[in-house]
Amino acid sequence: MTELWVKNACVIDPLRGINGEIMDIAIRDGRIVESVSDRADVIDAQRCLTLPGGIDSHTHVSGTKVNFGRYMSPEDMRAGRTKRKGKMHVTSGYYVPTTFGNSYRYSAMGYTTLLEGAMAPLEARHTHEEFTATPHQDMMANTLFDGNWAVMDAVREKDVRKTAAVVAWTLKAARGYGIKLTNPGGTEAWGFGEDLTGIHEMVPHFAVSPAEIITTMIRANELLKLPHSVHLHCNNLGKPGNYQTTLETFDIVPDLNPDRQTLYATHVQFHAYGGGTWKNISSKAEEITRSINSKPQIVMDMGQIMFGRTMTMTADGPMEFNLHCLHHNKWSNHDVELETGSGIIPVTYSKKSAVNCIMWAIGLELALLTKNPYQCLLETDNPNGAPFVKYPEIIGLLMSKRYRDEECATLANGVEQRTSLCALERELDWHDIAVMTRAGQAKALGIVNQGKGHLGIGAEADIAIYPIRTDSVDPAREYRKVVEGFQKTRYTIKRGRVVSRDGDIIVDGANATFWVDAMVPEDLKMENDPEFIKRFEQFYTVRMSNYPVQDVYLPRGRRIETEVFT
Numbered sequence: 345m346t347e348l349w350v351k352n353a354c355v356i357d358p359l360r361g362i363n364g365e366i367m368d369i370a371i372r373d374g375r376i377v378e379s380v381s382d383r384a385d386v387i388d389a390q391r392c393l394t395l396p397g398g399i400d401s402h403t404h405v406s407g408t409k410v411n412f413g414r415y416m417s418p419e420d421m422r423a424g425r426t427k428r429k430g431k432m433h434v435t436s437g438y439y440v441p442t443t444f445g446n447s448y449r450y451s452a453m454g455y456t457t458l459l460e461g462a463m464a465p466l467e468a469r470h471t472h473e474e475f476t477a478t479p480h481q482d483m484m485a486n487t488l489f490d491g492n493w494a495v496m497d498a499v500r501e502k503d504v505r506k507t508a509a510v511v512a513w514t515l516k517a518a519r520g521y522g523i524k525l526t527n528p529g530g531t532e533a534w535g536f537g538e539d540l541t542g543i544h545e546m547v548p549h550f551a552v553s554p555a556e557i558i559t560t561m562i563r564a565n566e567l568l569k570l571p572h573s574v575h576l577h578c579n580n581l582g583k584p585g586n587y588q589t590t591l592e593t594f595d596i597v598p599d600l601n602p603d604r605q606t607l608y609a610t611h612v613q614f615h616a617y618g619g620g621t622w623k624n625i626s627s628k629a630e631e632i633t634r635s636i637n638s639k640p641q642i643v644m645d646m647g648q649i650m651f652g653r654t655m656t657m658t659a660d661g662p663m664e665f666n667l668h669c670l671h672h673n674k675w676s677n678h679d680v681e682l683e684t685g686s687g688i689i690p691v692t693y694s695k696k697s698a699v700n701c702i703m704w705a706i707g708l709e710l711a712l713l714t715k716n717p718y719q720c721l722l723e724t725d726n727p728n729g730a731p732f733v734k735y736p737e738i739i740g741l742l743m744s745k746r747y748r749d750e751e752c753a754t755l756a757n758g759v760e761q762r763t764s765l766c767a768l769e770r771e772l773d774w775h776d777i778a779v780m781t782r783a784g785q786a787k788a789l790g791i792v793n794q795g796k797g798h799l800g801i802g803a804e805a806d807i808a809i810y811p812i813r814t815d816s817v818d819p820a821r822e823y824r825k826v827v828e829g830f831q832k833t834r835y836t837i838k839r840g841r842v843v844s845r846d847g848d849i850i851v852d853g854a855n856a857t858f859w860v861d862a863m864v865p866e867d868l869k870m871e872n873d874p875e876f877i878k879r880f881e882q883f884y885t886v887r888m889s890n891y892p893v894q895d896v897y898l899p900r901g902r903r904i905e906t907e908v909f910t
């Protein structure tokens with residue numbers, strides 16, 4: 345039995361309605377309990393800001409795509425190097441670090457749970473191997489279905505039950521957590537050198553539209569009672585004028601679940617552009633947030649960009665080709681048979697580029713114009729918009745108008761005319777930030793009842809204690825203290841153990857991987873469906889029996905079983 349007593353903590357725990365109370369937290373065997381014995385280890389939090397462990401609901405840290413980003417950037421491997429120190433392995437890389445680099449830096453910032461944004465089922469083993477080597481965070485993987493042939497066949501037949509059955513079989517085979525749609529239909533079209541430019545256009549050879557894929561998958565997701573909703577990267581990412589596609593997409597989302605959103609729209613900054621060319625691009629954050637503010641069934645995340653060099657990587661192959669044509673930089677393009685694809689290119693976001701400055705402003709506008717912080721979560725689509733180590737700066741910008749004004753003064757011309765950022769007075773508070781970095785994520789991902797995102801009795805004891813005294817720091821003026829404070833926790837506690845202290849990892853980690861085993865009625869089991877088996881053996885280059893990820897790849901798998909539907 346291990347016991348820990350955290351005393352004098354200034355707790356913000358939005359899911360339990362606690363906002364800045366000084367309290368003690370008792371922990372036994374990794375969970376929060378009412379009280380502990382007098383033999384418990386004691387940490388004095390000294391009235392510092394104490395939050396549930398951070399949760400990143402959309403990041404790219406593991407799998408073939410991320411690893412290819414590492415291959416493509418030997419120059420980055422020379423950056424961010426740290427030597428072996430105590431329990432810490434050597435790390436390297438800045439925007440695509442090694443798995444240990446990712447894990448240590450997230451842990452130093454108080455993050456204890458991560459969702460990998462895009463796992464191709466066929467390549468799932470690699471993702472799980474890297475999860476095992478990301479020791480200080482619990483992991484889960486959104487599973488790509490945007491160009492899945494069996495899904496598109498079922499969608500064309502307007503068969504929600506069959507669609508659900510294919511999803512259930514594939515999630516189990518890949519040990520995946522939820523449904524990810526990246527440029528639905530467009531990634532499949534890209535296999536034929538094409539893309540889709542509207543949600544009612546037809547996918548070549550499949551006679552289904554992105555709108556049909558999205559709405560059928562939403563219904564299948566809810567039929568299966570998956571913990572998370574459909575997680576969507578909309579069509580037309582990164583194109584001037586694309587906000588109309590985004591709004592059209594939001595308009596077809598039904599409100600189907602009283603406990604959480606029905607659609608999670610990711611990196612919406614990249615989908616909120618007005619104008620028609622790069623010369624007249626403008627912010628449509630006001631239009632996007634007006635839609636979000638009236639639709640409780642949608643949650644989005646920011647997709648904030650920050651200035652500097654990074655690597656973009658996405659299953660959206662055609663988008664990366666367009667970006668390559670713009671930058672003429674090195675580029676990788678990858679097809680995953682029958683499922684999806686990907687593209688990777690390095691980029692540098694520059695304050696000298698008016699387009700980049702507008703993108704930077706849009707992410708912040710989205711967060712400041714969304715009324716309910718549970719509907720706009722903080723992330724950068726790491727590493728696409730910026731490496732996650734920039735999160736503290738984003739928090740600083742959201743909490744301080746003065747900081748934003750100082751930054752705006754250093755930007756290329758055009759930001760003031762083509763965005764509303766400079767006119768926004770709103771400054772988020774500590775509670776808003778706690779929602780946007782943990783409570784909101786836990787709710788959106790459906791992991792609150794797995795003990796994540798809050799500090800209630802029975803919750804997993806994932807806790808971040810920051811060296812910030814909220815009673816003496818004024819974030820609007822002293823934003824540098826805020827940024828510094830969120831860069832390194834005093835203590836990060838993972839499942840009841842102090843794993844990092846003042847930025848250093850002090851123990852070997854042992855994470856868990858959450859995956860969903862969705863139950864379907866006997867007559868819908870794909871492993872018994874002769875047509876599914878026939879097409880699988882006909883078109884895949886792997887045998888159906890070799891496809892599922894073996895349990896040995898998940899040494900600490902946590903299976904979440906859903907209720908069977910009728």
Ligand SMILES: [Zn+2]
Nearest residue numbers: 402404461725
């Ligand atoms: Zn992403």
